[in-house]
Amino acid sequence: MGSVRINDVEVDVDPKSNIIQAAQQAGVEIPYYCWHHDLSVVASCRMCLVEVGEKKPDGTVSMFPKLVPACQTPAKPGTVVITDSDKVKKSREQTLEYLLLNHPLDCSICDQAGECYLQDYTYKFGRAHSRLNEPKVQRLDKYHIGDQIALFTDRCVMCTRCVRFTREISGTSELHVVNRGSVEEIDVFPGHECNNKLAGNVVDLCPVGALCSKDFLYKKRVWWLKSANSVCTGCSTGCSIEVDQNEDKIFRLRPRENPQAQGSFMCDEGRFGWKYVNSEDRLLAPRKGKLGTATPSPATEEKPKSDLDFSDPWPNILNDVNQAIAEAARHDAHKFVAIFSPFMTCEEAYLLASHLKSINSHIRLVLGPVPVVGADDCYPKGPKGESPAPDKVKFTIRAEKCPNRLGVSAILKHFQGEVIEWSTVQSELAAKHLQSALFVGGYPQPVLSNADVQNLSELRLLIVQDILRSKLTDNANFVLASASFAEREGTVVNHAGLAQRCHAAVRPPAEARADGRILMELAGRRGLFHADSLLQEIGAVIPAFAALKEATMGELGVKALS
Amino acid sequence: MSEENSKAKKHVTWAEPPQMTLMETLYIPAIAAGIGTTVKRMFGKNETRQYPEVEPEIPPNYRGVHRLNRDDQGRVKCVACFLCQTVCPAKCITIEATATDKTDPNWADRDKYPATFEIDELRCIYCGMCEQACPVDAIELTSIYDLTGLSREEMIFDKEKLLEVFDETTQSGKDPVRTKRGTLGPASEILVDLPDESSSSDHPSS
Numbered sequence: 001m002g003s004v005r006i007n008d009v010e011v012d013v014d015p016k017s018n019i020i021q022a023a024q025q026a027g028v029e030i031p032y033y034c035w036h037h038d039l040s041v042v043a044s045c046r047m048c049l050v051e052v053g054e055k056k057p058d059g060t061v062s063m064f065p066k067l068v069p070a071c072q073t074p075a076k077p078g079t080v081v082i083t084d085s086d087k088v089k090k091s092r093e094q095t096l097e098y099l100l101l102n103h104p105l106d107c108s109i110c111d112q113a114g115e116c117y118l119q120d121y122t123y124k125f126g127r128a129h130s131r132l133n134e135p136k137v138q139r140l141d142k143y144h145i146g147d148q149i150a151l152f153t154d155r156c157v158m159c160t161r162c163v164r165f166t167r168e169i170s171g172t173s174e175l176h177v178v179n180r181g182s183v184e185e186i187d188v189f190p191g192h193e194c195n196n197k198l199a200g201n202v203v204d205l206c207p208v209g210a211l212c213s214k215d216f217l218y219k220k221r222v223w224w225l226k227s228a229n230s231v232c233t234g235c236s237t238g239c240s241i242e243v244d245q246n247e248d249k250i251f252r253l254r255p256r257e258n259p260q261a262q263g264s265f266m267c268d269e270g271r272f273g274w275k276y277v278n279s280e281d282r283l284l285a286p287r288k289g290k291l292g293t294a295t296p297s298p299a300t301e302e303k304p305k306s307d308l309d310f311s312d313p314w315p316n317i318l319n320d321v322n323q324a325i326a327e328a329a330r331h332d333a334h335k336f337v338a339i340f341s342p343f344m345t346c347e348e349a350y351l352l353a354s355h356l357k358s359i360n361s362h363i364r365l366v367l368g369p370v371p372v373v374g375a376d377d378c379y380p381k382g383p384k385g386e387s388p389a390p391d392k393v394k395f396t397i398r399a400e401k402c403p404n405r406l407g408v409s410a411i412l413k414h415f416q417g418e419v420i421e422w423s424t425v426q427s428e429l430a431a432k433h434l435q436s437a438l439f440v441g442g443y444p445q446p447v448l449s450n451a452d453v454q455n456l457s458e459l460r461l462l463i464v465q466d467i468l469r470s471k472l473t474d475n476a477n478f479v480l481a482s483a484s485f486a487e488r489e490g491t492v493v494n495h496a497g498l499a500q501r502c503h504a505a506v507r508p509p510a511e512a513r514a515d516g517r518i519l520m521e522l523a524g525r526r527g528l529f530h531a532d533s534l535l536q537e538i539g540a541v542i543p544a545f546a547a548l549k550e551a552t553m554g555e556l557g558v559k560a561l562s
Numbered sequence: 563m564s565e566e567n568s569k570a571k572k573h574v575t576w577a578e579p580p581q582m583t584l585m586e587t588l589y590i591p592a593i594a595a596g597i598g599t600t601v602k603r604m605f606g607k608n609e610t611r612q613y614p615e616v617e618p619e620i621p622p623n624y625r626g627v628h629r630l631n632r633d634d635q636g637r638v639k640c641v642a643c644f645l646c647q648t649v650c651p652a653k654c655i656t657i658e659a660t661a662t663d664k665t666d667p668n669w670a671d672r673d674k675y676p677a678t679f680e681i682d683e684l685r686c687i688y689c690g691m692c693e694q695a696c697p698v699d700a701i702e703l704t705s706i707y708d709l710t711g712l713s714r715e716e717m718i719f720d721k722e723k724l725l726e727v728f729d730e731t732t733q734s735g736k737d738p739v740r741t742k743r744g745t746l747g748p749a750s751e752i753l754v755d756l757p758d759e760s761s762s763s764d765h766p767s768s
Binding site: 106109143217221224 | 648
């Protein structure tokens with residue numbers, strides 16, 4: 001650590017950091033466009049120019065005559081930085097004036113408006129009016145730049161963050177700068193569009209509205225979005241994300257920077273993989289009784305409630321579920337299995353496991369099917385699409401497409417000493433050894449084979465807690481309509497044992513309820529579902545989770561399991 | 563309680579009505595004065611208006627029913643920036659934006675337009691802030707003051723209805739388009755009367 005002076009503030013900084021980072025540490029804002037801590041430094045936008053000097057051993061300070069880019073200058077001990085002099089202010093104003101020369105004033109229709117660095121910096125550091133008398137250069141928009149990305153060419157400030165991202169993080173190098181000078185543009189080679197699995201990140205990286213997500217384009221002005229910190233459930237990497245919603249509708253997911261989890265980015269599978277939350281197949285209310293073999297029309301399942309019907313279907317059904325479980329356990333507890341989904345949070349798995357074990361300790365707790373697709377996909381890719389060397393990996397899309405296998409396994413292991421895999425139960429089902437089952441779903445895509453569904457449907461008692469309607473829910477004796485990842489609180493443990501907290505962004509649809517709430521009532525516990533206090537309990541009861549008891553979770557998570 | 567009452571009484575000043583004089587208690591002079599006023603008004607200038615046969619003259623800055631202006635090609639001028647919906651204190655505006663069809667030559671110069679645009683005229687408080695917020699002068703309040711309807715649904719004006727109001731009011735000449743920012747596509751024109759650079763205060767160094 002070395003001491004650096006930023007304006008009047010003396011801070012101790014890591015000598016590897018640059019002046020922008022040192023200034024952030026000192027609480028001083030230095031504006032920048034092209035710099036990003038995960039990308040290489042090009043110092044091309046000239047927005048971060050500051051006055052820099054050096055403290056000599058005799059105590060005098062000698063300033064460099066020219067302004068230097070803060071992103072490129074290491075904050076070595078003894079550096080003196082001035083960011084609020086007239087010289088610096090003038091420079092920022094002029095840089096912004098050049099950036100805005102040909103920038104169209106179409107903030108009113110630009111998706112970035114509201115979270116645009118050009119807007120913010122112009123407001124803070126720029127001029128109010130343009131002095132350009134000539135018409136602005138207008139360029140054609142490029143909607144072909146990628147399946148998910150549109151380029152509004154004339155909004156670009158040529159920071160080349162997107163170009164560096166595709167070269168350094170995804171390794172696919174689709175985006176390039178073509179031409180020079182005032183006709184400089186971002187483009188792709190014909191037929192080589194930017195469709196890699198990390199492509200959506202260039203939209204987040206773009207400091208202005210040049211690269212826009214086609215999925216989100218014109219859907220909502222950003223100042224109406226409210227964010228909730230959450231965790232992507234697409235794979236076991238467990239990327240920290242923000243879920244942006246308005247009026248209980250999700251509009252987009254964005255990566256939330258978390259060096260412990262994934263870094264600054266997320267993959268497109270996760271980014272656009274939330275659409276099932278608004279699926280028409282969502283279960284909207286709990287149900288008792290099978291629907292029968294004929295494919296029922298949705299009208300028979302969800303009878304529209306009258307506006308004046310405030311009756312709550314849940315207490316009766318949960319009561320019946322409890323009785324049915326008790327009866328099945330009394331009959332033969334060895335033939336009762338509870339199948340835990342790796343999409344459950346730790347709190348939910350704990351509630352259900354402790355409840356079932358308290359009814360009858362012979363009930364077997366099973367880890368449900370763990371969806372695995374292909375192999376881990378590592379980035380940056382080499383020139384021929386080959387995976388990088390293990391020490392060069394900057395981002396991994398994991399093959400295990402569920403968020404919390406480790407967490408649920410640890411809880412099951414605590415309650416019965418071992419984790420019973422799904423394949424064991426599968427063969428028992430096929431051999432007709434089982435009588436009743438409680439199946440917790442929550443999978444965005446169906447994971448059970450037709451034979452499994454058939455076998456489960458033939459059981460004497462089948463209780464299904466799920467989010468999407470399927471053949472399995474149609475044939476269940478009880479259906480508990482639960483919530484998707486965006487609708488519930490809880491903790492998930494990623495592939496590396498990092499426990500992270502998800503926060504509910506929206507409310508579950510209609511009569512559906514968050515799993516935690518269902519299980520609290522099913523277990524007959526007093527009070528409301530409160531993830532923090534449950535986590536304290538889990539930490540106290542389960543030694544493997546002891547780390548969760550001590551530490552406050554925070555938004556970046558805690559290393560729980562190793 | 564009683565303490566409070568006595569406290570309150572200290573701060574209350576009781577005023578008695580003034581004593582009436584003898585002439586006032588007779589009431590006859592007051593009646594005569596009243597008849598006098600009636601008679602005077604019978605022959606004087608008529609102060610009331612025969613509404614609805616005679617309609618009032620509405621000042622040009624009156625804030626009545628909204629309209630959505632058309633641009634010079636007859637398209638809806640609104641670019642769906644949502645600023646009116648954002649600024650609206652009564653939350654009576656609901657817009658859904660959509661991208662234009664780029665293959666349609668009529669829309670080639672526009673990126674975004676409102677697919678739906680609804681104003682709940684019952685919820686609106688006619689403050690005119692939408693008009694002020696609009697960067698492209700697409701929404702304006704007209705001089706239509708006598709808005710009636712038979713149901714709440716009827717009073718939610720959609721885009722077509724609001725454009726209809728524009729056609730009606732401009733054709734009848736009652737409400738000419740008030741703004742002078744000229745033709746406009748994507749909100750990108752420059753204001754004609756920019757403040758004089760040399761004298762402006764935001765440029766101290768020159």
